[in-house]
Each structure stands twice: as C-alpha cells, then as structure tokens.
Amino acid sequence: MRRCEVAVIGLGLMGAAALDALLRAGVDAVGFDPLEPGSSRGSSHGSCRVFRRFNFENPHYTALSDEALYGWDRLAVESGRQLLIPCPILEAGPPGSETVRQSRQAALDHGRDTPLLSGAQVNARFPAFALPDDWDAVVQDGGAILLTQVALEALRARGRAEGRIRTVAVTGLEPGGDHVLVRTAEDSWRAERVILAAGPWMDRFLPALAPVLTVTRQSVGWFAPTRPKSTALGAFPIFIIERGRDDTVYGFPDFEGRGVKAAPHNHGPVVDADAWEPPASDAELAQVSRFLTELIPGAAGPITERDVCLYTNTRPSAEDAGEEFIIDRWPGSRLVVGSACSGHGAKFAPAIGERLARLATDPGFEIEPFFRLSRYPAFA
Incomplete structure (x- = not known):
C-alpha cells in the first residue's frame, strides 16, 4: 500500500x-x-485549441481567461517553450448574431470597445473570406492558438x-x-x-x-487552401462563424503547413467514451466543406487530414x-x-x-x- x-x-x-x-x-x-x-x-x-480572452458563452469567463493567461505565460517561462501563438479572433454571423453581440459585450464589460464590423469589411481585411456583406462581425484581440x-x-x-x-x-x-x-x-x-x-x-x-453529462463525437478536418497566402498565419484569423441554429464552424489559419483546421462546433452524435473509431468521414465533414466553399473559399480545398475528438458537456x-x-x-x-x-x-x-x-x-x-x-x- x-x-x-x-x-x-x-x-x-x-x-x-x-x-x-x-x-x-x-x-x-x-x-x-x-x-x-x-x-x-x-x-x-x-496540436491546437483556441484561446479567447473575450468569451460569449458566459459573462464570468473573460476574467477566467485573464487568470488562465497568467498561468500560460508563467508556464511558458518555466518550460522555455512557446505555448500561445498570438492570432486575432473573428466571430461572425447573420445580422443580429447573438454570438457577435455577446462577444462584443464581453469586451465592453472589460473596457474594450470592439467595433461592430460588416461582412464586407471582414472580406476586405481577410481576402480568404466571402461573408455576406450585411453580416455582423467582430475581430477581437487577445486571442491565440494554444499549442495543446x-x-x-x-x-x-x-x-x-x-x-x-x-x-x-x-x-x-x-x-x-x-x-x-x-x-x-x-x-x-x-x-x-x-x-x-x-x-x-x-x-x-x-x-x-x-x-447530467453528454459525450458527443466531433469530426475535425484539415483542408488544403485554394489560396495559400490568404490562409497563412498573419493573414488569416482564428474564426468562429455561425450561419444559423446548429450550424457553427470554427477553425485556424494554416500555421503548421497541414492546411486550415476546421470543425463543426454544434454537437455531433451522442457516443460512448471509447467511440474514437473510425476517423471522421466525408459525410461527417460535409457541413464544414460546404461552409468553407460558401463563406471561406480561400480555404475550401480537399480534405488532407481528419480526426475525431469527444466533447463532454453538461445538460441544462x-x-x-x-x-x-x-x-x-x-x-x-x-x-x-x-x-x-x-x-x-x-x-x-x-x-x-x-x-x-x-x-x-x-x-x-x-x-x-x-x-x-x-x-x-x-x-x-
């Protein structure tokens, strides 16, 4: 013993x-x-997850992000390794998007007046995107790619x-x-x-x-960019885009040379905790492929890699x-x-x-x- x-x-x-x-x-x-x-x-x-300072999910989470950022910075110094790659966060959706509104409010609550942008302004700033001109969007600073x-x-x-x-x-x-x-x-x-x-x-x-818990299977894909320069780190943001109810996709710039990582944020099928096989199928990634083709054509090439992760979330x-x-x-x-x-x-x-x-x-x-x-x- x-x-x-x-x-x-x-x-x-x-x-x-x-x-x-x-x-x-x-x-x-x-x-x-x-x-x-x-x-x-x-x-x-x-290899990566999103770090956001301003969080639309819960008004308490921005303070939690600031506390976590202190921890990540301390760990980076202790380990001598880069853990966070700074990258802006684009959040966008149709006019009146709740995600955009709540993200802006989180920034305002912490003293940051983030401008409300139109889809047309986003497309001009990030050429890989083709959002509808009248969509709402914010581009938040304080974001980063967390090297998981x-x-x-x-x-x-x-x-x-x-x-x-x-x-x-x-x-x-x-x-x-x-x-x-x-x-x-x-x-x-x-x-x-x-x-x-x-x-x-x-x-x-x-x-x-x-x-009180739900485990879901989440498909993840990497997509070969059709316009590589427009999806590179520095020219392309981390993005979270909602097109409608249960139709949200997030993704990363091609910072590893593997392509643009993108995945649905809406929940996949409920599964057992050991349901890691098979890899994400074309059918599971079809939503993401359509999403990229319509809204981010610079990233809408063929799937180059695929993976599965499991979400564990609380019920209401x-x-x-x-x-x-x-x-x-x-x-x-x-x-x-x-x-x-x-x-x-x-x-x-x-x-x-x-x-x-x-x-x-x-x-x-x-x-x-x-x-x-x-x-x-x-x-x-």
Missing part, C-alpha cells in the same frame, strides 16, 4: 494543471493516466521530473472514512483526497454524474442552459470533480487546475456558484 495526500485521476489539460498546481504548492500528489501526450485518445489530444500537446507536456513536466506520474489506468476507487483507496493493475494507493478529471470517462467512476441545469463546467467537491466524500471541460474549456486549464487543487487542499475554499454541482436538483 502506497500513500499520498492527493491523487489526480486523468492527466489531460485539466488534471495535469491540477497536478502541477499541487506540486508547486509542495503537496504530496500523484497523477494517474494510461495515455501519454501525443496519444490520439483523450479530449486533450491534438506542447502545453500538456509542459504541465506534466514537473510531475514527470519528480516521479509523480503513473502511466496506468485506475481500475477502482474505494472510499474510506479518512481516505480513498485508488486501485490500479499494478498497485494501490491510499489518498487523503482524489481529484477526478477523467474527461469522457467521468461516469465510469461516478455513475450518478451520467444523467436550473441556472444555465448547459454546456458549462462542473468544478466542485463531490457531496459526502473526499472526491473533487473537474468535468465537462470539452468544447471550450482548454484555454482555461491553468485557472481550473488551481481551483481543483484548492478544493482538494483548502477546506475553507468555496468554488464560484456557476461551477457548483448544486445547480442540479439531484445534488442541491
């Missing part, structure tokens, strides 16, 4: 950030994950250097009065607290969470419309839950990791109400 103060189960971006925060604070912590950085499984896999795999390696570096990472699956949790027994195929650990950050596999450990609660996060202590236990962070959570990892670490080590720390499990009647 081995012992630790805190065990972290799942070392994607959220769990790895929590482990790093614990170790920086001098806590005796150990992390468990069967997947290494670079694996094609897990919601943190792949590099960030994941940097977040795990302290744990690896100190021998605090176990590359093994956790097979069971057994709560005790003053501890939680963490079992693996290799050994068992007696932990005073456990942080669960298992992504789409959360309900394997806490079946009672299943009714008594206080929100869903697609939010759960960051809280599990009632009547020594467990801390960090869940439903797929879809738009990667950028917040350092800030969420700090919260998970404090929930596990500081009995007086209270999480913000919009993260709490008590939003759901079953946990009220």
